[in-house]
Amino acid sequence: MKLGKLATLLNLNPLTMPQGWQDYEVSGGFCGDLLSDVLAKGTPGSVWFTVQSHINTVAVAVLKDFSAVVVVNEVSVDHDAFERAELEGLPLFSSEHTSYDLCVKLGKEGDL
Amino acid sequence: MKNIALHLLDLIENSVKAGASEVRIRFALKEPSALVFLVTDNGPGFPDAIGDPFHPFNTDRKERRVGLGLSLLHCACRAVDGICTAKNGKNGGVEVYAEFNLHHIDMKPPGDIVGVLEEVCVMYPEINLTVKIDNSDAAFSGEEIRKEIGRACFCEPSTLRFIHKQLKELLDPLMTKADEAFRCAPRILQPTSDWRKKHERP
Numbered sequence: 001m002k003l004g005k006l007a008t009l010l011n012l013n014p015l016t017m018p019q020g021w022q023d024y025e026v027s028g029g030f031c032g033d034l035l036s037d038v039l040a041k042g043t044p045g046s047v048w049f050t051v052q053s054h055i056n057t058v059a060v061a062v063l064k065d066f067s068a069v070v071v072v073n074e075v076s077v078d079h080d081a082f083e084r085a086e087l088e089g090l091p092l093f094s095s096e097h098t099s100y101d102l103c104v105k106l107g108k109e110g111d112l
Numbered sequence: 113m114k115n116i117a118l119h120l121l122d123l124i125e126n127s128v129k130a131g132a133s134e135v136r137i138r139f140a141l142k143e144p145s146a147l148v149f150l151v152t153d154n155g156p157g158f159p160d161a162i163g164d165p166f167h168p169f170n171t172d173r174k175e176r177r178v179g180l181g182l183s184l185l186h187c188a189c190r191a192v193d194g195i196c197t198a199k200n201g202k203n204g205g206v207e208v209y210a211e212f213n214l215h216h217i218d219m220k221p222p223g224d225i226v227g228v229l230e231e232v233c234v235m236y237p238e239i240n241l242t243v244k245i246d247n248s249d250a251a252f253s254g255e256e257i258r259k260e261i262g263r264a265c266f267c268e269p270s271t272l273r274f275i276h277k278q279l280k281e282l283l284d285p286l287m288t289k290a291d292e293a294f295r296c297a298p299r300i301l302q303p304t305s306d307w308r309k310k311h312e313r314p
Binding site for chain 1: 217218219220221295
């Protein structure tokens with residue numbers, strides 16, 4: 001599934017918009033807030049739903065080759081995390097919804 | 113809680129609610145990468161009947177059966193291979209010690225500790241807050257500032273600026289190092305080979 005389509009479907013607010021982000025391929029999803037667990041279990045190409053929004057979140061996403069990070073539950077994103085995501089070309093979104101609600105919608109209406 | 117500063121705020125609020133008039137905080141950085149603080153107060157201490165203060169169902173709250181502040185601090189420390197202890201001090205009051213491994217991947221950001229301490233000064237002017245750094249003679253003392261300005265309230269803009277400056281000068285060297293160590297955590301992990309290909313510059 002293309003990231004642009006996913007972002008429209010889930011009505012995500014884009015925080016960083018690296019060039020061509022709409023065409024990034026999303027191959028799966030991951031929900032989790034414990035960075036060590038995400039490192040152990042996350043798969044490349046996933047979109048990651050989390051409440052973590054500090055700079056190490058961006059580092060883990062880059063390390064795992066995630067397609068995008070969605071900061072859920074209206075959590076504010078640390079400025080240095082935003083800056084780093086921009087530098088790394090990592091699409092970063094925010095949403096007022098919970099991970100659960102977003103994933104239910106993605107499961108029902110998305111094509112993953 | 114999103115960062116360590118908020119855990120600290122929670123501890124101070126516990127002391128205030130317990131009726132303490134003095135809260136002392138000592139910070140330290142321990143080699144190679146630990147952020148340490150010790151919070152003590154002159155309140156009544158933990159009641160004997162409470163048992164393990166980290167157990168979420170052990171609380172002396174009247175309004176509900178669950179007290180999560182200390183339990184969450186304990187979890188946050190344990191998650192990063194740190195140490196957390198809470199007990200009554202020899203001279204009364206509580207002593208809460210927390211040690212965080214800044215290089216651990218599950219470490220929370222240290223957060224705005226200066227900002228939180230400033231807020232405490234404004235919100236609880238009746239509390240004498242003392243802040244010290246290990247291996248340094250410099251200290252922040254709410255009581256001394258109060259004597260100097262000759263009134264109890266810290267709300268004047270000029271006083272606020274003074275408090276901000278004092279706390280910042282005291283804590284900035286330590287917090288800058290702590291923030292730097294925190295950022296290092298992912299770099300200490302072994303990047304995967306794909307990641308290397310993509311990100312390593314010649």
